[in-house]
Each structure stands twice: as structure tokens, then as C-alpha cells.
Amino acid sequence: MRPIERFAPNLNSLAGESTLVYQEKAREVAARGVKVINFGIGQPDVPTPAVAREEAKLALDQGFTGYTSALGLEELRQAVADDLKERLGSDVRKEEVIITPGAKMSLFLAFAAFVAPGDEVLLFDPAFYSYAEVARLLGARPTYAKMRRESGKGFSIDLEDVQSKLSPKTKMIVLNNPSNPTAALLDKKEVEGLAQIAKERGILLLSDEIYDHFIYEGEMASSLDDSSWRDYVIYVNGFSKTFSMTGWRLGYVVADSSVIKKMGTLAANTYTCPNSFAQRGALGAFRAKGEVQQMVDLFKRRRDVIYGELSSLKGVSLDKPRATFYAFLEVTQVLKTTGWSAKQFSIKLIEEKGVVTIPGDVFPENVGRNYVRLSFALAEDKIREGTKRIAEFVRESLG
Numbered sequence: 435m436r437p438i439e440r441f442a443p444n445l446n447s448l449a450g451e452s453t454l455v456y457q458e459k460a461r462e463v464a465a466r467g468v469k470v471i472n473f474g475i476g477q478p479d480v481p482t483p484a485v486a487r488e489e490a491k492l493a494l495d496q497g498f499t500g501y502t503s504a505l506g507l508e509e510l511r512q513a514v515a516d517d518l519k520e521r522l523g524s525d526v527r528k529e530e531v532i533i534t535p536g537a538k539m540s541l542f543l544a545f546a547a548f549v550a551p552g553d554e555v556l557l558f559d560p561a562f563y564s565y566a567e568v569a570r571l572l573g574a575r576p577t578y579a580k581m582r583r584e585s586g587k588g589f590s591i592d593l594e595d596v597q598s599k600l601s602p603k604t605k606m607i608v609l610n611n612p613s614n615p616t617a618a619l620l621d622k623k624e625v626e627g628l629a630q631i632a633k634e635r636g637i638l639l640l641s642d643e644i645y646d647h648f649i650y651e652g653e654m655a656s657s658l659d660d661s662s663w664r665d666y667v668i669y670v671n672g673f674s675k676t677f678s679m680t681g682w683r684l685g686y687v688v689a690d691s692s693v694i695k696k697m698g699t700l701a702a703n704t705y706t707c708p709n710s711f712a713q714r715g716a717l718g719a720f721r722a723k724g725e726v727q728q729m730v731d732l733f734k735r736r737r738d739v740i741y742g743e744l745s746s747l748k749g750v751s752l753d754k755p756r757a758t759f760y761a762f763l764e765v766t767q768v769l770k771t772t773g774w775s776a777k778q779f780s781i782k783l784i785e786e787k788g789v790v791t792i793p794g795d796v797f798p799e800n801v802g803r804n805y806v807r808l809s810f811a812l813a814e815d816k817i818r819e820g821t822k823r824i825a826e827f828v829r830e831s832l833g
């Protein structure tokens with residue numbers, strides 16, 4: 435074996451971004467002249483607010499192009515703390531915030547700071563795909579508590595199942611609320627119940643709340659609502675979704691200041707700091723609350739359109755997404771009739787109708803196998819055209 439082939443064992447088991455496979459397939463189909471409708475992309479389609487773009491440009495023109503502190507700009511850390519106070523009434527201080535290159539890096543810092551070989555990390559099934567991958571990369575074992583679906587209400591967590599899946603090796607529970615891919619929004623009782631379990635059992639709660647602005651029904655219950663959050667919560671959020679800044683690569687962690695210091699050391703030894711002028715832009719973004727609200731209102735209208743079109747379709751089932759910009763469509767009947775997996779469903783749907791969806795089986799572990807995820811972050815006419823093609827596809831598949 436050539437030295438260049440001797441990868442670290444844990445790297446060999448790491449899956450790539452599996453959602454990109456479907457984008458690749460979509461490009462192939464588009465090259466044949468098909469007008470592709472893409473429900474696959476997990477990012478808002480509106481521009482980054484002008485005030486953020488202007489601030490970043492100004493920073494560049496002012497020569498603000500050097501390293502910043504590993505923890506991020508003090509002003510931005512303070513702005514994050516102020517924003518959390520305003521939105522959640524939380525008492526976060528800037529010493530309890532680290533700015534990172536994207537929320538994915540926030541998650542990575544959280545895992546790297548606490549998870550070691552032999553540990554178990556409890557995830558909800560289905561979960562955002564990278565939690566399990568990063569846990570495994572660090573030598574830990576992902577375990578799963580099932581999310582349960584109640585028709586008409588959507589998905590929720592099952593605290594009894596959580597209890598039964600914990601072991602003395604469980605180091606961390608990872609919660610994603612609101613949830614990608616299920617679009618679930620947990621209620622106060624669920625969040626408080628989970629917090630109670632984490633505290634009683636001495637387990638960390640990593641809470642990824644990156645979709646917390648995209649709420650259409652109900653109220654956000656945050657992990658930061660508990661006044662003792664400093665003892666066990668690692669809170670993750672970011673700029674990617676809220677401010678349509680996916681390519682800027684900015685996220686943040688909130689945790690006890692001792693954790694943030696350690697994360698700063700990790701940052702200093704790996705990526706040094708987040709991008710300097712992007713951080714200045716992010717400072718501006720906090721002044722664009724009106725634009726964020728407009729985007730959420732727009733997405734709510736789109737949510738109504740996609741729900742209207744798909745909920746009445748025979749052979750599939752959809753609960754009204756309460757949050758995020760995803761519709762998690764159950765396609766069990768089609769899969770049973772045809773013998774396909776969700777992956778095959780998605781591939782055939784692209785090939786035959788030029789419609790991109792993400793099969794639920796990319797979100798571990800088992801629950802997603804009968805679902806496909808559709809992002810409704812696209813124009814209403816496209817949603818209508820795409821759902822029309824899906825309806826044809828479902829009808830044809832069911833024969």
C-alpha cells in the first residue's frame with residue numbers, strides 16, 4: 435500500500451455529504467435539457483441582507499483583513515449575547531460565546547471538546563446526517579432514540595425511549611430543535627423533560643437551534659431557557675439560515691465560559707479564527723431583523739402551498755411543517771408497491787420527472803427510510819410545478 439493510501443481508520447468510515455449526490459444527478463438531468471425543480475437544497479433562496487453585505491464591503495475597503503481573536507470579534511460576540519437576550523430573555527455574556535466558521539464547526543468544536551473513543555452519543559432518529567459522522571470520526575458510537583410521529587401533529591421526542599437508550603457511556607445527547615429533516619418543533623414540556631434527564635444523569639445536552647427563526651406555528655422552547663444551562667448545555671446557532679449567509683461560513687456556540695476558552699484553544703490550533711470581514715458583515719446582519727421577518731413570512735406562504743399540494747395527494751402523507759423550511763413526506767405506500775428504497779425513489783424522481791428530493795435514509799438511523807425531504811426554500815411557481823410532477827410520479831408508481 436502506498437503511504438498516501440494509509441488514511442486514519444476513522445476517516446475511512448466517514449460518509450461524504452450524501453445530499454450532494456442528488457445535486458450531481460440533477461446536473462446530469464439538466465444537461466439533457468430538462469427543467470429541473472430542486473427541492474434538495476437546504477438554504478434560503480433570498481439574498482443576504484444588504485446591510486450585512488455593505489458592512490463586509492466596508493470592512494474590506496478599510497483593510498480589515500487580518501486575523502481576529504480565535505474566539506471571534508468581541509463586538510460580534512456581544513451582539514450574539516444581546517440578540518439572545520432580546521429574543522429569549524437569556525443572560526448570556528460575551529465570554530460565553532465563540533464565533534466559528536459555520537455552525538458545522540460549532541458542532542465539531544462541541545464534539546471535539548467532549549467526546550472521546552468509547553463514548554456514546556445519543557441522537558434522535560432521524561437526525562441531521564453529520565452528527566453521527568463526527569461522533570464516529572472521534573471514535574464514539576452514535577446511539578438513537580426514536581422520534582415518534584403522530585399523524586396530523588408531526589414528530590416529537592419520546593422521553594421514555596431516551597431514558598431507555600442511555601447508558602453509563604452516554605456522554606452527550608444531541609438535540610436539533612426545530613428539527614431537520616422532520617420540521618418538528620418541540621414544545622416546552624419536551625425540552626424541559628429532556629433537560630431534566632440530562633441533568634439527572636449527568637449528561638451534556640448539545641442543542642442545535644439553527645432553524646429557530648423559521649417557526650410558523652407554536653413557540654420556540656430553547657435549551658437556554660433553563661437558568662442552570664451553564665452546567666450542561668452547549669448551544670449552537672448560526673448566521674447561515676437566519677440571515678441567508680450559508681457561504682459566509684459563520685456560526686456560534688454558547689456555553690459556560692470555561693468551555694468557550696477550551697474551544698478557543700481548539701480554534702487557535704486548527705482554523706485560527708473565523709473570516710474577519712465576514713464577521714463585520716454579520717454584525718450588520720443583526721440590524722436586518724425586518725428582512726428576516728419578511729423571509730419567514732415568505733416561507734410560511736410557501737409552506738402553505740407545498741402542504742396544500744401534497745397533503746391531499748393519495749398514497750403519500752405529510753404533516754404540516756411547523757418550523758424549518760422542510761417538508762418530510764412519507765412515501766411508504768409507494769415504496770411498498772414498487773419495492774424501491776427512498777434512495778431509489780429520489781433517483782427515479784430526478785431521472786423521470788426532473789425533481790430533486792433528499793431521501794430520508796440519509797438521515798440516520800431508520801425512521802427516515804420511508805420518507806423524502808423537500809426544501810420549500812424556492813419560488814411558489816416552482817413549488818407548484820414540482821409538486822404537480824411529484825403527483826404524476828406517485829400516481830404512475832402506484833399504477
Ligand SMILES: Cc1ncc(COP(=O)(O)O)c(C=O)c1O
Nearest residue numbers: 476536537538562614672674685
Ligand atoms: C441542523 C443543522 N445544523 C447545522 C447546519 C450547518 O450550518 P452551517 O452552514 O452554518 O455550517 C445545518 C445545515 O444544513 C443544519 O441543517
